Amino acid sequence: MIVRRLLPAAFLVLAGACSCRGAEPSPAAPPAAAADRPNAILISWDGLSRDVVRELLKDKKLPNLAKLVEAGSFQEITVKGHETETRPGHAEMLTALSADATGVRSNYEGGPVPEGTVIFDRLKAALGKDAVATIVVTGKAYVGSLVPDGSRKALDLFDAGSRGAATVGPLALGALEKNKARRFAAFFHFLDPDSAGHGYGRDSAQYRQAAVTCDAWLGAIADWLKKEKLDGSTLIYVMADHGMDPGGHQHHNAPDSWLATNDKTVIRGGTIADVPATLLARMGVDLKTLKPELLGKPLVGKPAAEPAPAGERKTPAPVSTP
Numbered sequence: 001m002i003v004r005r006l007l008p009a010a011f012l013v014l015a016g017a018c019s020c021r022g023a024e025p026s027p028a029a030p031p032a033a034a035a036d037r038p039n040a041i042l043i044s045w046d047g048l049s050r051d052v053v054r055e056l057l058k059d060k061k062l063p064n065l066a067k068l069v070e071a072g073s074f075q076e077i078t079v080k081g082h083e084t085e086t087r088p089g090h091a092e093m094l095t096a097l098s099a100d101a102t103g104v105r106s107n108y109e110g111g112p113v114p115e116g117t118v119i120f121d122r123l124k125a126a127l128g129k130d131a132v133a134t135i136v137v138t139g140k141a142y143v144g145s146l147v148p149d150g151s152r153k154a155l156d157l158f159d160a161g162s163r164g165a166a167t168v169g170p171l172a173l174g175a176l177e178k179n180k181a182r183r184f185a186a187f188f189h190f191l192d193p194d195s196a197g198h199g200y201g202r203d204s205a206q207y208r209q210a211a212v213t214c215d216a217w218l219g220a221i222a223d224w225l226k227k228e229k230l231d232g233s234t235l236i237y238v239m240a241d242h243g244m245d246p247g248g249h250q251h252h253n254a255p256d257s258w259l260a261t262n263d264k265t266v267i268r269g270g271t272i273a274d275v276p277a278t279l280l281a282r283m284g285v286d287l288k289t290l291k292p293e294l295l296g297k298p299l300v301g302k303p304a305a306e307p308a309p310a311g312e313r314k315t316p317a318p319v320s321t322p
């Protein structure tokens with residue numbers, strides 16, 4: 001009798017324990033990053049020419065970018081398939097898609113990119129909504145305007161506006177601090193080099209100083225990662241959406257972009273789309289499953305000169321523009 005009387009009570013305790021566990025969305029917070037499950041930070045230094053980056057690296061003016069390159073590599077990225085302007089450059093950077101697919105061929109053509117095509121949508125779809133925190137902070141409102149409404153809502157943090165590094169830098173650090181418990185993927189956009197290039201010209205000291213300012217914020221991000229012990233598990237990709245015309249104040253024909261990364265698996269340069277494709281692949285997205293098919297191919301593994309495996313599209317020819 002005693003046993004029979006005790007059983008229901010024991011059952012209730014167990015059932016209670018079970019339903020309690022079941023009521024929680026997950027037994028523990030989604031795991032944070034690890035070396036084989038990295039975070040990624042994609043940073044755009046708007047309008048900074050490849051040769052000026054090289055000059056500043058040579059003159060040791062960009063110590064934090066130099067540290068990335070030392071850990072990984074510096075690669076040449078070429079802007080193809082659209083105008084060498086901010087919106088099409090970032091549309092490609094945020095989707096790994098062609099201008100045909102996004103409809104963004106110049107600053108004046110195309111609205112937001114299609115829903116579901118932003119790299120952060122791809123990450124949430126592939127890894128799970130709660131498995132990765134996604135962050136977008138921009139220094140130009142119209143870079144933010146590339147992100148469609150649904151994609152904005154899906155982001156854990158979206159902050160777009162027109163402001164310089166003195167504002168974007170602290171916002172970026174705050175966004176990381178707020179989302180550090182989970183794996184994260186972030187995009188930070190610094191307008192300063194483009195702004196100084198238009199104002200003072202590509203050959204000016206101000207253009208170079210803007211790069212130095214961006215580098216200081218890269219250093220602040222790197223220091224924060226180190227403090228949080230995330231430096232070994234966070235891939236950083238720093239690049240530009242376009243360059244600046246030699247001797248000029250504009251970027252009518254400025255396809256010379258670049259990539260500096262601590263990602264040791266990156267072994268070649270390519271086009272803008274290849275960088276977000278690399279980020280997605282390194283975070284664990286199976287690129288073959290994505291629709292529409294990405295223009296970008298990861299800059300990892302076999303050199304571009306080797307034939308692609310059967311069934312894999314080679315890097316497509318640039319889209320011709322009138």
Ligand SMILES: [Zn+2]
Binds near residue numbers: 047086194195198251
């Ligand atoms: Zn510009």
